[in-house]
Amino acid sequence: MNEGAATLFNGARLTPTQRRIAHCLVERSVTAASLSAAEVAELAGVSQPSVTRFAMALGYSGYPALRRALRDLVGGTADDGAEDNAMQRAIKAEAEHLQRLREQLGTLDDVQRAADLLVASRPLPVLGLRAAAPLAGYFGYFAAKVHPDVRVWDTGGTSLLDRLDQAKVAGAGAMLALVLPRYPRESLDVVREAKGMGYAVVAITDSAVSPVAEHADVVLPAAVGTRLVFDLHTGPMAMAMVLLQAMCDADPEPVQRRLEEFEAAAARRQLFQG
Structure with missing residues (x-):
């Protein structure tokens, strides 16, 4: 952006x-x-x-x-890329999105503030419904290697508010909300409810004027690609991994210890071929 x-x-x-x-x-x-x-x-x-x-x-x-x-x-x-085909133009637009994201990250204040909020939350809820569900799962998979209690919420329904209550009682102080077009109404409802309960909300979304922005404490925008039938989420995924890196940098000693423990367990259990 x-x-x-x-x-x-x-x-x-x-x-x-x-x-x-x-x-x-x-x-x-x-x-x-x-x-x-x-x-x-x-x-x-x-x-x-x-x-x-x-x-x-x-x-x-x-x-x-x-x-x-x-x-x-x-x-x-x-350059309108008139000689490119439609697929090339879509990828070129993604490259432009990443270039703008690179420029945006010249100032890391928002990313570091978001990281501090999320690192301190025990447990750490990660909300991502519909199109954002795969990204929530991807972030949650890696975040669980460095954070002791990550809870990925990638399905909706009335039980979602129950999980919000349970996480708050367990001590959660912040949540990460991944809200991408077409902005599921349920995601926005959960974010509003979380704010009313005292959660600090970090939002990764496609734009600073996304509907979730007005309810979030920290907004980390990353544009989505719209040149194909379905959106490309290269930018939001990159932003999610940048945020996770900032979380690791915010509390390096426990992170290193947990990574070493995971590698030892993975070797003992022969989890990976290579």
Whole structure:
């Protein structure tokens, strides 16, 4: 995500339709300044008047004024890759997402703050429903090697709130919420409930204007790819592993001890072939 483009929307109270427009512009921050209002409307799946109202809600006279502000922030235009096929363009867009994530990580304050919150939580709940479920499982698998009590919540239902209660009684002080488009309503409900119970919430999501952002203590945005039939989650997975590394760095001695214990147990049980 381009930090400069996102600053235009920070603090704005946006409707769900306006959040879709903001997400579209942030995700395409390199080329957004060259898009017409009609093109933005088509990409975001909204009407052209909605784009104009969005610009005016941010305090601009209309969309052209907002586009000038975007041009001033990000400048330039990107190579459209006209000679590439659709698959190549999708991967190229992912590479651009990772480049923006690299730039974003030039400042690690949010990542380190998130790591400190999660390392201290016993147990550590990890929420990821629907599209985010595989990412929750991936993070949880590795986090369990360095954290004594990781609880992955990747299925919904009424028992999810029971698990939230149980973790809180057991001592949980923070949770990691992985919330990706199309933003499951149940995930947002759990995050709101967790906040009401006193949890600190760290959210990995696709954009700083994601619906979960307003309920989280720390937001770690990483764009998803939208060029294929189904989204590519390369960026959020990279962010999750960066966060786990920061957790390891925040408390290195217990981490090293647990890793050594795991390796000894794996060798004794002959868990791996290589």
